[in-house]
Amino acid sequence: MNRQPRRKAAPVLAAAALLGALGAAGSAPGQGEKPAAPPAAVAAKIAPAKAGAKTGHLPGYNPDRNAYFGDLHVHTGLSFDAYIFNVRAMPDDAYRFAKGDTIGHAAGFNIRRSGGPLDFTAVTDHSEYMGAMREANDPKSPLNKLPISQGLFSSDPKQITAAFTKMVAGFEHNTLPKEFSAPDVVGRAWTEVQQAAARHNDPGRFTTFVAYEYTSAPDGRNLHRNVIFRTTKVPQLPYTAVVSNNPEDLWQTMDAWRAKGIDVLAIPHNSNGSDGLMFEPTKRDGTPMDRAYAELRMRNEPLAEITQIKGTSEVHPSLSPNDEWANFEIMERYIGSNRPVTKFHGSYVREALKDGILMREKVGFNPFKFGFIGSSDTHNAAPGSTEERNYFSKVGRSDGTPAQRGSVPPGGAKTWPADTPDSAHATAPYQAWGASGLAGVWAEENSREAIFAALRRKETFATSGPRIRLRFFAGYDFPDDLAHRTDLVREAYAKGVAMGSDLAPSRGKAPKFLIWGVRDPNSGYLQRAQVVKGWVENGVAKEQVFDVACADKLTLNKTTWRCPDNGAGVNMATCEPDPYKGDVELRTLWTDPTFKPNQRAFYYLRVLENPSCRWSTWDALRNGTPPNPTLAKTIMERAWSSPIWYEPKA
């Protein structure tokens, strides 16, 4: 079964040895290293809880739940595109990176997270042609003899782009050789994915999930989803978009798996690149949605990945002109090509949530009732590589240097030419990408079961990279001093509902919301906490952003629902933020002043940090050149809770 990986390990290691002996440009640890553990070792590693045998709990068990941070969107050299981008790191390398180890980048330097290890990770390689590129590049494999395999594997960025475009076009028009999807080829890679997940799963310390990406994009419009399995019980082969690019077929398949005891959920991402398709108002074939469709969708897709390196899909400025913070890491292109997105409606989650409650009101079901996570979508096998000052982008050799990603002037110049292309330009695809995306979950302990259960009940939150911790509860009977009591979380669970839940109909009282955000010590201070509310009024879905807690003891204006500007700035010569602005935590109890018991609504929490340097500014600072004049110099890092839905009496 895994003869393939072992065979390839030898030359790579020999190369490392040779390069080391010669002292040529440092060998990159991790690139392509493959432990050749037999499947027997895999079973042994899935050990039950080590400690706490008395109670059956893992160390760190907390009935009030802990925040765990992870990345559920990670590609390695098993993905066809990552391999073409020269990435040779494998799932084992990805898990080692997540745990804080150093691995090699395709462009030859070493990479490591600076903010400490993650708590959980899923490697989600594209199921389409999984592992096929590695074999096509192996002279001993029959795939190597296929005409298309010639010229796919170059280290020259121009050739890489050409090869990638060729593969994507072949994928879209289904003209790629069927050998690339052969069950033995994909099966070898799928086995490797499972074995790596088994080797690195360490209950109580680090959780892995067996997972893959279903890569559907009808006419290039992105409908990608990551498919995450709860346990080691998984299908023999992934269900791919080569078989059907209609997500409804994927969900039917997932239902069938579940009937066989294979628990699974899917998480769509990059709705921003779907050109309105991800949250379209009909079924894929254009027929009207029905209750069965909505239930099928929500049973299989309780969450959406709303932020990642290829942009943030919470909200578009044109859709929410009254949200001053909507213009955050917006990417307005198709995924994997330069076509501009023209339809923002159907591409952003706030609008979809509004459409969802409107449908619930009008036709009685809601196909868009999902919670939020963030993740990276790294193609460098580098989970959690979303740190602004430690950013190396996402597609291997194509964007590994600042010049390639547009953060320093071209050709080693010291200043920017007057005609510097902005992010809308086809020659500048990487500069609009953001260092974003972590998934936060509230779970009792760090295990597959506990974290999967949190994903399933949507007790999750998304961050733009930092480990900002969010608590968000709603209830009618919270005591007024709840935000100041030390048992507030237990009380909130007992008397209310957590993020991702439904709030029962009101018996006349307005709901109170417990708002709590705590900063990441490795990132900035918090500036404001906001509640985003969407509701249905006279058959129209509306929205409002309420500031609910202000930093620096500033007084909230309850007419405009805005905090005064706290004046936090950044020293642009050093990227040092203002040291005495912002708060460690924002905590308050907020009552919705606009609440109407008969109005269907959703609420989610958004917490903003003070401004800090964007990755492109850090690149420029290190290079001693001015930041790219077409890009934002600073950003406000943020976190979003999953929504709470208010369901009035039907």
Place this chain on the structure above:
Amino acid sequence: MSPKPDAELSAGRAKGLVRRVLREPLVHFLAIGAVLFAGLTLVKSLERPTVRLDAQDLNQLASYWEVQMQRPPNKAELQGIIRDRIDEELLAREALRLGLDKADMIIRRRLAQKMAFATDDLAQTAEPTEAALQAYYARTAQAYAAPTRVAFQQVFFSGDRPHGGAERAAAQALQRAEEDKREPQGDPFLFPLAYEDVGLQDLLRDYGTAFVKALETAPLGTWQGPVLSPYGWHIVKVTVRRAPPAVSFNSVRGQVRDAYLAERRAEANAVFLRDLRKRYRVVIAGVPED
């Protein structure tokens, strides 16, 4: 008296001297040497230096390429590889001829590194005896221990600014706890207020080193503090501190051996550098080092 005869006399003397010098074999030797040197230099300057790639070099180049691309190069690619290699050699030689390697930090570092590697190789130490390993382990056993585990409670005071209200509140709460033996009260905290069994290593990422250090040293069973974390001020009561479980020598023998050899190598390198220093005079900013 005219000076003329004197002049004639001295001219004659000079002629004799020249004749004598010309007859001297040493002069012949030097002259022949000078001619030979000039000739050879001339020949050498006419002859072009040679760049040679032998079969072994070619094989090596091809194998590097193959390792990277996972297939042997075709003819055109091989020509490209060879051309690149020769171009590189020519540029490098010309750079050396022009002295571009002088005062170059990268080249200096690389040379120093190569020398260090070379001395590393020279210092290949013999396989250590079991007794040496045991002794080394006895000296460094701490390095192989699992982290200390603790159970503790904490009371939290929000706000991380120095000399702020949080620090004062924490100090007051601590004082009250000492006086009236009641459980102190603080602010809500997003992390657990009580940990039953946690490794100090696991607390590092979220709480920082100062906090972990305090847990490591706090006397058991009493409230201590205030301790600063990235979130604010804490007073802590450690109830259990479990010393790391003993690690048997056999379970870490491999690691001990690696560490032992690494230490021997480091020692050998230090000795080499010390000897090297004796062979050079070191002058820093005009002042000789002793």
